Amino acid sequence: xxxxxxxxxxxxxxxxxxxxxxxxxxxxxxxxxxxxxxxxxxxxxxxxxxxxxxxxxxxxxxxxxxxxxxxxxxxxxxxxxxxxxxxxxxxxxxxxxxxxxxxxxxxxxxxxxxxxxxxxxxxxxxxxxxxxxxxxxxxxxxxxxxxxxxxxxxxxxxxxxxxxxxxxxxxxxxxxx
Amino acid sequence: xxxxxxxxxxxxxxxxxxxxxxxxxxxxxxxxxxxxxxxxxxxxxxxxxxxxxxxxxxxxxxxxxxxxxxxxxxxxxxxxxxxxxxxxxxxxxxxxxxxxxxxxxxxxxxxxxxxxxxxxxxxxxxxxxxxxxxxxxxxxxxxxxxxxxxxxxxxxxxxxxxxxxxxxxxxxxxxxxxxxxxxxxxxxxxxxxxxxxxxxxxxxxxxxxxxxxxxxxxxxxxxxxxxxxxxxxxxxxxxxxxxxxxxxxxxxxxxxxxxxxxxxxxxxxxxxxxxxxxxxxxxxxxxxxxxxxxxxxxxxxxxxxxxxxxxxxxxxxxxxxxxxxxxxxxxxxxxxxxxxxxxxxxxxxxxxxxxxxx
Numbered sequence: 001x002x003x004x005x006x007x008x009x010x011x012x013x014x015x016x017x018x019x020x021x022x023x024x025x026x027x028x029x030x031x032x033x034x035x036x037x038x039x040x041x042x043x044x045x046x047x048x049x050x051x052x053x054x055x056x057x058x059x060x061x062x063x064x065x066x067x068x069x070x071x072x073x074x075x076x077x078x079x080x081x082x083x084x085x086x087x088x089x090x091x092x093x094x095x096x097x098x099x100x101x102x103x104x105x106x107x108x109x110x111x112x113x114x115x116x117x118x119x120x121x122x123x124x125x126x127x128x129x130x131x132x133x134x135x136x137x138x139x140x141x142x143x144x145x146x147x148x149x150x151x152x153x154x155x156x157x158x159x160x161x162x163x164x165x166x167x168x169x170x171x172x173x174x175x176x177x
Numbered sequence: 178x179x180x181x182x183x184x185x186x187x188x189x190x191x192x193x194x195x196x197x198x199x200x201x202x203x204x205x206x207x208x209x210x211x212x213x214x215x216x217x218x219x220x221x222x223x224x225x226x227x228x229x230x231x232x233x234x235x236x237x238x239x240x241x242x243x244x245x246x247x248x249x250x251x252x253x254x255x256x257x258x259x260x261x262x263x264x265x266x267x268x269x270x271x272x273x274x275x276x277x278x279x280x281x282x283x284x285x286x287x288x289x290x291x292x293x294x295x296x297x298x299x300x301x302x303x304x305x306x307x308x309x310x311x312x313x314x315x316x317x318x319x320x321x322x323x324x325x326x327x328x329x330x331x332x333x334x335x336x337x338x339x340x341x342x343x344x345x346x347x348x349x350x351x352x353x354x355x356x357x358x359x360x361x362x363x364x365x366x367x368x369x370x371x372x373x374x375x376x377x378x379x380x381x382x383x384x385x386x387x388x389x390x391x392x393x394x395x396x397x398x399x400x401x402x403x404x405x406x407x408x409x410x411x412x413x414x415x416x417x418x419x420x421x422x423x424x425x426x427x428x429x430x431x432x433x434x435x436x437x438x439x440x441x442x443x444x445x446x447x448x449x450x451x452x453x454x455x456x457x458x459x460x461x462x463x464x465x466x467x468x469x470x471x472x473x474x475x476x477x478x479x480x481x482x483x484x485x486x487x488x489x490x491x492x493x494x495x496x497x498x499x500x501x502x503x504x505x506x507x508x509x510x511x512x513x514x515x516x517x518x519x520x521x522x523x524x525x526x527x528x529x530x531x532x533x534x535x
Contacts, residue, residue, distance in 0.1 A: 054477065061473035065487060068465035072458060074491035082470050085280050085315065085480030105281075109486070 001028035004099075004123045008115055009033055013107030015087065018051075018100040019123065024059030026051055027097060058100050062091055079116075081109050094120045095127065188214065201231040208240050217251070220244040235525035249275050266292075266300055273304045280480070282312045299335035303342055306332045310349050315480050317404050322397040325349055326358075340369055354407030355396035356387040404475060422527050423447060426504075429519045434509045436492060439463050440527060442502030450507070459507070467496050467503045499524040 001019055005028060008017040014032035021027055029051060066076050081090040088103040090112055099120055101112060191207040204227030211219040224241035231237065256272040269292040276285035286308035293301035306328035313321040326349060332342040343366045350359040363380045370376065390396065400406060422440050429438040430449035437450030439460055446460035466487060474482045487494040488511075495512050496505035497520050504523040506516055 057473060057476050061469060061477075064469035064473070065466050068462050068469060069487070069489075069491070069494075072462045072491070074462075075489055077487045077489040079486075079488045081484075081486045082474055082479070082482050083484040084474045084482045086283065087479050089477065089479060 001123075001126075002030070004028070004119050004126065005030040008101055008112075008119055011112065011115055013104045014101055014112075015104055016102040017119075018055060018058075018102075020055045020059050020098045020100055022059065022063075022096065022098060024056035026055040055100075058089060058091060059098060062093070062098060083109065090116065092116050092120055094123050097123065099123065185214070199230065201227060201234045201237060204231070205234075205236050205240065208237070208244075212240070212244065217244050217248045221248070233526065235522045238525065239521070246279065249279055264295070266296070266298060269296075270300065270304065273308065277308060277311055280315075282308055282315060282480075286312065299332065302328065302335050303332040303339075303345070306342065306345060310345060313349070314352065314406065316475050316478060317400050317406065318475065318478075319394075319397040319401040322349070322353055322400065323394070326393060338369065340366060343369070350393065350396075351383070352406045352408050353393070353396045353400055354390065355393040356383050356390040358393050359383050360387045404472060422523060423449075425519065425523045425526060429506060429516065429523065432513075432516055432519075434513075435506060435516065436509060437507040438523075439505040439507075440502060440523065441467060441505065442527075463494065463496065463505045463507075466494065467498055467505070470496075471498065495520065497521060497524045499527065502527055 005017045009030045018029045019027040079092040091100045195203040208223040289304040309325035329346045347362040426438045426449040440447040448456040470485045485496040492509045
């Protein structure tokens with residue numbers, strides 16, 4: 001997750017970058033470098049409780065916006081942002097998670113469009129890689145477990161199939177002369 | 178140097194053009210030239226002059242606000258340098274006031290805290306209370322209101338015969354709708370200033386209200402829940418300003434790529450683009466998006482929302498909430514600068530219409 005959030009935190013004006021689950025649970029967070037250097041002017045979200053509350057409220061807002069546009073037959077918004085008197089919140093939907101960035105006042109949201117797109121793609125790539133690794137680890141043959149239903153069946157090492165030793169002989173010729 | 182010479186030449190031409198044709202566009206052009214030369218005082222002077230002739234011009238208003246903001250930023254830097262070399266109460270107070278005027282309430286509070294902890298001055302305590310009150314008025318959170326109330330009482334203790342903390346208490350309690358506390362604040366003010374006819378009249382009004390109101394906590398909870406202060410009219414009771422807004426909405430909806438233009442205010446909405454039941458449904462959706470965003474911004478401690486953007490397969494929905502209503506545009510792709518400017522103008526016009534009417 002660090003490789004997803006780090007490029008965002010290096011951007012000027014970024015206070016906080018977050019990955020939040022769709023139900024508002026914080027998955028990862030990183031503080032912006034500009035925030036660290038100049039101190040947080042517009043309020044802090046330093047403690048864990050505050051961060052959790054922030055994530056919950058932000059995800060709740062995303063959900064409410066989705067609920068508001070749902071009767072219009074609009075699909076779930078891919079990205080929502082809100083520029084306010086004391087900062088800007090930008091949220092982008094990724095698969096099964098939301099990427100959120102809190103900006104200082106005066107930062108233009110457009111400047112964040114490309115980096116957030118890249119971060120979302122990186123997150124998606126990480127997720128896919130994780131799925132592939134998980135699948136391959138599950139597919140490893142186990143030697144400790146009990147034998148299968150058919151002890152005579154030998155499992156192929158790549159898990160792609162099974163060789164069955166059959167005693168039935170197939171005639172080489174059809175027998176018709 | 179070369180830039181300055183070129184700009185001064187252009188400024189002379191712009192002045193000449195303005196004297197021949199004193200239109201809003203020429204005022205704006207001259208103001209922009211002064212701005213690029215860094216003459217902020219001149220920008221303010223030109224904009225004010227232009228606004229006397231064209232009081233509704235949104236571009237001139239925006240330029241004036243920007244010039245004032247830049248002047249305040251310059252002064253902030255000067256004050257910060259002065260406070261390092263020779264800190265004194267007048268400088269602290271001015272710096273806090275600049276932050277408050279610029280809407281940087283949290284920063285104002287930080288400066289007031291710094292001032293208080295370095296000098297233990299009662300004036301600093303009053304400034305902390307003022308900053309927290311402003312925060313409550315902006316965010317409408319119960320905790321802020323409660324903290325502001327405590328700070329005001331500390332300030333009253335530190336400045337026993339001063340009317341300012343009592344005035345602040347009256348402001349906080351009456352805007353929150355805590356009429357019992359407001360009544361006691363007026364009573365204390367009357368002790369300091371007996372026979373003041375304005376205070377006496379207010380006392381009589383508040384007496385009637387206090388009989389059927391709850392305590393401060395109850396009032397603060399109501400403000401947090403509704404997001405509305407007691408001195409604000411419910412939006413539903415007001416009519417949408419359809420006078421000059423409708424043609425602007427029509428212009429906006431006629432632009433290429435625009436699927437709908439909306440002006441939403443309380444329970445009413447003006448819609449251009451979608452028709453019939455779709456118009457009604459879309460307006461409801463837009464209103465709910467704005468309402469949800471306002472509530473979320475307040476809870477997240479971000480202050481009042483200025484722009485809400487929603488993107489997806491449906492296109493882009495861009496909304497500009499103002500203090501009185503909100504305008505929004507639904508476009509196929511990202512809205513162009515022209516569309517964004519039209520939306521700004523729409524919000525500003527609707528607001529000024531309502532102010533004129535009131």
